[in-house]
Amino acid sequence: MQVTPLVWLITIAVTIAFFVYEFFVHVRKPHEPTIAESARWSVFYISLALLFGVGIGVVSGWGYGGEYFAGYLTEKALSVDNLFVFLIVMTGFAVPKAYQQKVLMIGIVIALILRGGFIAIGATLIENLSWIFYVFGALLLFLAWRQAFSNHESDPADSALMRFVKRHLPVTDDYHGDRLTVKLDGKRFVTPMLLTIIAIGFIDLAFAVDSIPAIYGLTSEAYIVFTANAFALMGLRQLFFLIGGLLERLVYLAQGLAVILAFIGVKLLFHALHVNELPFINGGRAVEWAPEIPIWFSLLFIGATIAVATVASLMKTRGAGPVDGCVQDEDEDEGAEDGARRH
Template sequence: MDITPLVWIITIAVTIAFFVYEFFAHVRTPHEPTIAESARWSAFYIGLALIFGVVIGFVPGWGWVFAGEYFAGYLTEKALSIDNLFVFLIIMTGFAVPKKYQQKVLMIGIVIALIMRGAFIAIGAALIDNFSWIFYIFGALLLFLAYRQAFSHGDSDPANGKFMRFVRRHLPVTDEYNSDKLTVKKNGKRFVTPMLLVIIAIGFIDLVFAVDSIPAIYGLTNEAYIVFTANAFALMGLRQLFFLIGGLLERLVYLAQGLAVILAFIGVKLVFHALHVNELPFINGGEPLLWVPEIPIWFSLLFIAATVAVATIASLRKTRGDRAKGDREQVQGEEITTASDAD
């Protein structure tokens, strides 16, 4: 895939322009977005991401193979970003962030995520170009992350974890918010507000998610440009998506397991690729294992899409069933209470 420096410059400039527009058009003045506003902008950014993938397919020298890699990467990163949103929700609930200030927190968190992922993309590209054995490391890391994702209980509170307790010990913090300010001066002394603590917590979580997402997408493509654009489009519109599906996030009870399956699949794919281009002397004498299959991108795309769909449908069915069961138990309890009162 031939990407000139000019294409990189234009892509990065347009990405920055979108986020600058987002800030001045929607975030600068604190307010809680309506469902209609969130739906319009979510549809716009998802549509834009899909159009970009089609453009990749039609550009000479790029083609539909790279378009398939982009779509698989975008879908994976979008799923991981929704998981990221769930943690953002936990953080903002833990810090009791007022609704009208949540847009600013989300915007800053998304920008931090893009910066961190950009740095990891550059590091990952350099490692892949110089060390083919890094695919073994990425594959093992993804298998470990898949295990952690599948069996984590989700009972940790990022707002009151060890990291945030350390921050509170070393920073003078006020108990209340002061508009959306990060610091405030009281009695001649400068204090940080809970808003700054929220941003620090989200920045720390963004670092954790960058470790998840970048090896995952490098398991689908070696092209740094596709890795960057898939991440950028996955993060665009994430703020609006948060307000659009805020209530739905808590119903996606199997999202973690679905992501675990995706990460494990990509981890296996990376190990297969590492064996196929092997240069380690203690494996097959340093020769590639050409009989090891390479998983085609079309299969990866179908597998990821099917996994996301199954996890979503299963989650909604379970939560709907649990709610119906709860309603039945409540009715039965009321009937028993009524019968006891009658006696």
Template sequence: MNITPSIWALTIAVTIGFFVYEFFAHVRRPHEPTIGESARWSAFYIGLALLFGVGIGAVSGWTYGGEYFAGYLTEKALSVDNLFVFLIVMSGFAVPKIYQQKVLMIGIVIALILRGIFIAVGAALIENFSWVFYLFGALLLVLAYRQAVSHDDSDPAQGRFMGFVRRHLPVTDEYHGDRLTVRKSGRRFVTPMLLTIIAVGFIDLVFAVDSIPAIYGLTQEAYIVFTANAFALMGLRQLYFLIGGLLERLVYLAQGLAVILAFIGVKLLMHALHVNELPFINGGEPLLWVPEVPIWLSLLFIGATIAVATVASLRKTRNDRNRLDVHTPDER
């Protein structure tokens, strides 16, 4: 792809514009969004993301279009996993519903900034060191294993990181509207709102570690990586309120994401062998007999995995609820 600096500047400016509009139109006034409002804006951002992908395919070719859609699907699925952790954070800090939009908005902006940094670093590494594909591939396999066996409902609000923050910052016990700090008895205190934002920012950093290597396993175009991430994060705030109850029913989401990360990890390792330059592997020569995974197969696999994980999750929770209803005595 031939992305000029002016296209980059326009893309970043439009992205910032969307978030500025979101803040002044929806977040500045504390309120809990209705289902209708959340549904409309979620549909708008998903539609916009799909339209952008069609535009990439029409202008730059459907190879790049396919890479964008595969990246967008992967990042959207990982973002939904973020939402599940955000839900735990909100519950742990007992954030009032009307202030949750502000926490989510700030958290999403932090996520985009962190991912932008990771994208730039990743692009520089890939351009100069082909061996980084080995590193990314191995990292994704480790993260896939952790995602599959270590995904639990531990409360980030009570974790070691937040314990460290509490020991070094004076914290009030109660919220003071959506203020981040408050002065009491001549002393400045931070509110639980600020602690929640710190927790969300830390979680964003952790999630960026698996997010960026994953999408670089699908495309090496930094522009596609950035736009797929930006569109995956747009509308995430509305999606939180739209599917808040559904999140708890996606019991196999972690396993589905583990399968996707493992698939991309293997794909990256195969690509690393195909372009190998490490002297202790095949004398520094590429292993051209190692096949490359085509983007259409990646897109099909990712979409099918997300669909299977979602359907299986909803079926399991429905069956569990039916069994509970059968074994619960009628108290009427």
């Protein structure tokens, strides 16, 4: 797949333009998005991502198109899991509804920057070190095990990181609008808003470690890796408000993602054997029996796994009451503004 520097520049510029537009049109003025607004923009961004994949298929061939769709599905599923952790963080820090958009926007931008860095590193490693596929495959199998038995229920406001920050920085108990710092009695303090963003930044780092090896197991094209990640993150803010309490009903999402990561890990190990150059494995020659799993099967497997995990989750939680998560009622928001904090 030939991608010129001009195409890269245009793609990056358009991606930045979308996020700048999001900030100035939707996020700059604190408010809680309506369901209708969230639905419209979610449909727009998902449709745009699908049209882009069709464009890749038409221009560069459906082999690359299939890699894009498989990567986009995987990254979107991982991004939804990322949203669930964002939900826990904002609940732990009692972020008022009006300011949740700003937190989400900053978190998504941090995620895109971190993933961009990891994409560049991954592309360099793959181009120069064929054995890196062994490392990526083993890493994904470990991440799959961790994902299957992960526990998102710890209080992020009382984590070791937050305790360290509070020991070294003066922190207010109250929110002061959406400001990150505030000056009180001549002294500068950081607000809970800044603590929330710090927590989300570290979470983004962990998710970048998960997502980049996963998509490189589906395609070696850095352009596809970047665009699949960018489109998966676009519209994520609106999706958060659209599905709201549904996030906590996806009780089997972690297990579904674990299956996907394990599948891609095995796929990477097979590919590593297929292109093997390590002298202590088969004398440095390719292992002929190692199969190359076709992209159509990967796409089908990933889509089916996401569907099964979603349906099983909804059936498991059928009849459960609405989950508020961090979507607080007005009284709770007022209490949050008055200083009721969980730290």
